[in-house]
Every structure is written in structure tokens, then in C-alpha cells.
Amino acid sequence: MAETATWLTTLKILSIAGEMAHFPYIGGVATCVITLLETIQAAAQNDEDLQELMKSTKDTTEIVTETVTAHEDSAPHFRHVCEELENYLKGVLPEMEKMHLKRNRGLKRFFRVKNISVAIAGFKQRVQKVKEDFMIRVMTDSRFAIADLEDRLTGLEDKLTGLEDKLIASTVAMNAIGTSQRDIQKEMRAVGTLQNERMDAILSSIIIQLQARSSCEELAGDLPS
Structure with missing residues (x-):
């Protein structure tokens, strides 16, 4: 997916910029998401479920980055959920690397057993709620x-x-x-x-x-x- 490749480039820039700015927690979660997306992209190009997981993960980080870009003072409001997402991914990624999952079926089973799609969807809802609460406060x-x-x-x-x-x-x-x-x-x-x-x-x-x-x-x- 060309769109995902473009977003990965954006995340790589953000992972560096985030560490240099006043919100390193955004840079930290961006680094973890890069690893997750690259793993899925490499092993599951044609699997709809995994493509949906990739899109959900992309959308989650996109909500944060677009809001912070437009309203820099919103960054602290995302801190807690970003740190939780980063810690969650740090717990999952080593298992992925250890198993060396290369086939769609194995990778799909791994994500299903770990309920990763459900967890990412939950984080997406939370960051969306943070954004909505912040925008209401702005108004x-x-x-x-x-x-x-x-x-x-x-x-x-x-x-x-x-x-x-x-x-x-x-x-x-x-x-x-x-x-x-x-x-x-x-x-x-x-x-x-x-x-x-x-x-x-x-x-x-x-x-x-x-x-x-x-x-x-x-x-x-x-x-x-």
C-alpha cells in the first residue's frame, strides 16, 4: 500500500522530531508503530484482516499527530494513552521478532491469539475521545x-x-x-x-x-x- 509507505515515512520523521520536541512520548510510540506496520506490510500484503489492523494502527497515530500538528498545546492531553500504547507494543514486538513469523497464516494467528486488533481498536477510540474532548475545550x-x-x-x-x-x-x-x-x-x-x-x-x-x-x-x- 502506497499510503502506508508514505505514512511510515511520516512516522519515521515524527519518531525523530518527537524525541527532540517537548513530547517524546509521541516519538516513542511512533517508533513502535513503525516496527509493527513494517512487519505486517512485509508478511501480509494480501490478508484483509491484517490490512485492517494496519489501517487501524495508522489511523490511531494519525489522529494524534494531526491534532498535535494543528494544536501543539494538545500534546500533553495525549501523553497517558500514548505511553500506554507504547508499553503495550513493546510487550508484543519482541515476541513477533522471536518467532520470526514469515507466513500470513502464522502472523494472522499470532495477532488473533494476542487480541492485538481489539487492543489497537481500543486505543484508537481513546485517542479519538482525547481529541474530541480537547477540541470541545478549545471551543x-x-x-x-x-x-x-x-x-x-x-x-x-x-x-x-x-x-x-x-x-x-x-x-x-x-x-x-x-x-x-x-x-x-x-x-x-x-x-x-x-x-x-x-x-x-x-x-x-x-x-x-x-x-x-x-x-x-x-x-x-x-x-x-
């Missing part, structure tokens, strides 16, 4: 951030209105009694500063809403129909 945090920005905008609008009213009153007073021009300029600069803060808050709100919408679409695409 919830985005809503809170937007609410905070809206409160900030309301406060800025009130201050801006007050300063504008004060500026108008000061201008009238200056014309009437000769108020210092320096004071008027100071108030004008304050109005300009608030206007800049208001624009920054609006732009931040737009960015957060776009990120939240993207997260919603990603999560919706992952949920079963």
Missing part, C-alpha cells in the same frame, strides 16, 4: 475569550464616548474662556489611543471567532454521522 475557551473581549469593547466604548464628550466640552470651553490648547491635545491623544485599543480588540475577537469556527468544523467532521 469553550474561545467562547470565554470572546465574552471577555466583548466586555472589554463595551468598556472601551464607554470610555471613548466619555472622552469624546469631554473633548467637545473642552473645545467649547476653550473657545469661551481660553482653555489651554495643550489640555485639548492631551485629550485628543487619549481618544486616539482608545480608538486603537478598540480596533485591536475587534480584530482579536474576529480572529478568535474564526479559530473557534475552524475547531467546530474539525470536530463535526470527526463525529459519527
Whole structure:
């Protein structure tokens, strides 16, 4: 399978990058998955059950890597399940190597007796659940951030209105009694500063809403129909 070969290359890169980054546990499980996939690929090219196991294993690691790539702060959430999967595979792989399984029938029987397909499917469900929980948290945090920005905008609008009213009153007073021009300029600069803060808050709100919408679409695409 060309797709599997491509994914193996990706995993090999990840196994190196993971060890160098702040989430070595992802690199560790990637190394174990590489060995498992290469063994299946070499010995069971035409066996549907083993091909399904290979796909399930690939999908499991793909969920983790794609989520971490898009949201690096999600990495710690996968730590526990990745470490468990790595330890599980480390217990299975030496037996595979010791038996030198070369034929489809023997390899298939080995995986069936060890219930490896069931175990991998369980890990896949767990990493999917971790991803969904993380994406829901992202959306919830985005809503809170937007609410905070809206409160900030309301406060800025009130201050801006007050300063504008004060500026108008000061201008009238200056014309009437000769108020210092320096004071008027100071108030004008304050109005300009608030206007800049208001624009920054609006732009931040737009960015957060776009990120939240993207997260919603990603999560919706992952949920079963």
C-alpha cells in the first residue's frame, strides 16, 4: 500500500522530531508503530484482516499527530494513552521478532491469539475521545475569550464616548474662556489611543471567532454521522 509507505515515512520523521520536541512520548510510540506496520506490510500484503489492523494502527497515530500538528498545546492531553500504547507494543514486538513469523497464516494467528486488533481498536477510540474532548475545550475557551473581549469593547466604548464628550466640552470651553490648547491635545491623544485599543480588540475577537469556527468544523467532521 502506497499510503502506508508514505505514512511510515511520516512516522519515521515524527519518531525523530518527537524525541527532540517537548513530547517524546509521541516519538516513542511512533517508533513502535513503525516496527509493527513494517512487519505486517512485509508478511501480509494480501490478508484483509491484517490490512485492517494496519489501517487501524495508522489511523490511531494519525489522529494524534494531526491534532498535535494543528494544536501543539494538545500534546500533553495525549501523553497517558500514548505511553500506554507504547508499553503495550513493546510487550508484543519482541515476541513477533522471536518467532520470526514469515507466513500470513502464522502472523494472522499470532495477532488473533494476542487480541492485538481489539487492543489497537481500543486505543484508537481513546485517542479519538482525547481529541474530541480537547477540541470541545478549545471551543469553550474561545467562547470565554470572546465574552471577555466583548466586555472589554463595551468598556472601551464607554470610555471613548466619555472622552469624546469631554473633548467637545473642552473645545467649547476653550473657545469661551481660553482653555489651554495643550489640555485639548492631551485629550485628543487619549481618544486616539482608545480608538486603537478598540480596533485591536475587534480584530482579536474576529480572529478568535474564526479559530473557534475552524475547531467546530474539525470536530463535526470527526463525529459519527
